[in-house]
Amino acid sequence: MWRHIASNAITFLVVLVFLLGGVVLWGQNEYTSEGPLTERICLQVKPGSNMRGVSRQLEDAGAISNGSIYRVGAEYSGKNSRLKAGSWLVPEGASMQEIVDIVTRGGASTCGTEVVYRIGVTRSEARVRELDPATDAYVERAEFDLAAEERPEIYAKVREEADTRYRIAIAEGVTSWQIVNALGQIDLLEGAADKLPPEGSLAPDSYEVSAGDTVAGVLERMDAEQDLRLAETWENRAEGIPLKDPYEALILASIIEKETGLPEERGQVASVFTNRLEQGMKLQTDPTVIYGVTEGKGVLGRGLRQSELRKRTDWNTYVIDGLPPTPIANPGRASLEAAVNPEDTDFIFFVADGTGGHAFARTLEEHNKNVAEWRKIEAERATE
Template identity: 55%
Template sequence: MWKSVASNFLTLLIVALMALSGAIYWAQRSWVTPGPLAEAVCVSVPRGGTMTGVSAELEALGAVSNARIFRLGSDYTERSAKLKAGSFLVPAGASMEQIADLLTVSGQSTCGAEVNFRIGVTLAELQLREIVPETGRFEVIEEFAPDAPRPAAYQDFLDRGFGSMRVTVAEGVTSWQISNALGQLDILEGSVDAVPAEGMLAPGSYDIAPGDARGDILAEMTRRQTALLDEAWATRSEGLPYATKEEALTMASIVEKETGVDAERPTVASVFVNRLEQGMRLQTDPTVIYGLTEGKGVLGRGLRASELRRHTPYNTYAIDGLPPGPIANPGAAAIEAALHPAETEYLYFVADGTGGHVFSTTLAEHNANVRKWREIERQQREQTGQ
């Protein structure tokens, strides 16, 4: 009798193991084989979304055959914890593995709508835009100031609660401009009790959501800039004329305001480093402008001769060495240039009419280049009738 019971138990165990093996094989095949989706669909993952919720949504859309297998597969391959918020285009026939990669790897939306709050040197504006799946490029639907009435399409975007939102800060924007712009964005909460230190907010893109605190966004910008500055300072070139990281950041902000051409930033930095080492005044217009505006906007005109003579802590035509602090928030490239400048003998530079600059080592060369630039300006005025 016991032999019969043992034999039956063994048979059942073998059958169970075979069934389990079959289930595992089926699940593995389901994970990697093409899925049931006949046409591409846009899947939106809300901020704070979970793989459980996304799995159910994918099954409802017909993108996966079994939500449980998709969730378990994502857990097993350690993808669930990497789920990104955004809108993702799932192509027809995509396997569960491919879909999991789409939702967890880049975090870059590939379909749907996005709101981008752009904070620039001259203005701040909201862009409601939508990705065209065929090209992967954004098409702007609405563009408006943060203090303007909400367009219907933007309000609909907020009501639906899907799609990504971000703040994008341009290089060279001041801390006052950033704080002021965030204060105008009415989906955010909390006040800005004090404008962060100039130079200590990292330009770049930041994910946001309605209800986020302005202070938290500024804190993240400060964290990123601190990390950038610390890393660049730790690997800085030898013999630089900066006693502190703050002085290096001041130089980086000057470089940022003097050129928008990435390739020439190290050369611009070398000019100012050479001047400091030779005891020459920096004589850079952006610092003078900062002394006049205090970083609360743009001057909107050329500097007057009287302003170049006016003594302020930031007038580098009148003071020796660096000004007392940064004049804007520099990006990573400008910080890198300030701490790893090119090795040159240049002491001067002036615009060349193409968006870049021409550099020189002597005053005579510089004056000749200035004359060429003045002629270019004259021709440009004639062409525009100004």
């Protein structure tokens, strides 16, 4: 009798083990298999949230099939306590395992609301925008001038949200004064610049920032990035260029930056100035004259006067020989690369061609024809 009972008990345990094993395998498969989400979503994890609450959010959104399996998987993988607050983009078909990785990885939010502070040559502004998960495109919610005293209500609202991302976008060709002035208008940042950074020393780029970051700290990051870029481009410079050191390359790059906004033209513009330096010709470039007038503090807002073209300043390249003593703006990487690796051309002149680009010439005769054509275009536009 006891032998029969023992035999049945063993059989029951064996069956139970197999059943449990099957449940475990099923759970593992559910955890790692493609999920039911048909369209990507933006999952907001608020500070103080836990995996149980997140699993309910995911179930309600139709992103997971079983909240218990999700929580067990997160616990088993050791990630249950690593939940990060923020807004996280969950792609369609994401498995529970992939979602756990997304919400515990950390870093900047990958969706939700973003504030971009854009520092440009003629205007500095802030834009509040939100990622639409369905289209993977940002929708503009508000835009305002950084110099404006009043800010949109939505800006104040998103400033209170813990998962809002902030980014400062610096345009190529802005001056150090323009950057410092604009940073001082960003209420997210604290403090002020210790001093005005040298012209050309700040790298135009996009910088992630957070509430409490300092103006001085952001400037240090920009300075370090420009140092790195300048060192890299100088290391890879072409042989025989008429530049003595990286600083001269920085000066030339700033002139190239201000002379053309077309990426495909930078190498040609660089070749004109390189050829002029090699031939001992004056650079004769208007942006340097303008810098001598404004000292980089804002935009001139009008054409140059003949008296300004004749007046001697350290930056008037119609009067001085060679390069000016300092950069005239903060150049981007592409202009740095063009300065030390100019195209191989015979061009020594260029003038606007009416399309946003320039007409290049090898001789004064060719250049005069191009200038006449440009004057004709200017006259036609004046009558429109």
